[in-house]
Amino acid sequence: MATIDPCTFLRRLPLFSDLGEDDLRAVGAAATEQHVDRGRTIVERGDPCEGFHSILYGQVKLAFISPQGQEKVIEILGPGKTFGEAVMFMEKPYFVTATALEDCLLLHVRKEAIFAELEQSAAFARRMLAGMSRRLHGLVADVEAYTLHTGGQRVVGYLLKDAPESGATVRLSVSKRLVASRLNITPEYFSRVLNDLTRRELVRVDGRDIAILDANGLRAYEG
DSSP states (O other): OOOOHHHHHTTTTTGGTOHHHHHHHHHHHHEHHHHHHHHTTEEEEEEEOOOEEEESOOOOEEEETTTTEEEEEEEEOOOEEEEOOOOOOOTTTOOSSEEESOEEEEEEEEEEHHHHHHHHHHHHHHHHHHHHHHHHHHHHHHHHHHSSOOHHHHHHHHHHOOOOOOOOOOOSSHHHHHHHHHTHHHHHHHHHHHHHHHHHEEEEEEEEEEEEHHHHHHHHHOO
């Protein structure tokens, strides 16, 4: 496979967009590309964290196994997304397992380069903090949804994410089982909700394509 220029990719990420050419090359020199086949593990829970990963293409699942032996999906990440920053700063091992859902090309940036850049650039530090704050906000929103919303409302919230209107089609980028785990419900319950929404003529399901027939009706759905 052709070797990429790390600086070319890093320059496109908001996190690194303000870096000067010399600083960008210093970070790029600490980056390593990783080709990971679909279904392969990228990092295991308990592995030491030596930096963070950025996704050039493909999808990555972050998950852990509950004491009952069930998989809980934390996040599903696509191109341009990153993972590993928090544990990198905490200098703790990974607390989730990252698995490639598709053939992936990743860029791994060693933490020494990030720490050095943080000492030199306040703007870079603010961007890094902003990125982790957004991740924390998303996790808090998940806890709120699990606590205050019914399973049906969580499904509706997922379908209406980014506020699609009536006539829009939502395509599930992963299996219904993974979406269900992400929403903290069972696959059977997820299917029951979709069947109920279909019966009420709020959506139309065709495989992984879900057409929004009545967005206002979905927002009013109690589940």
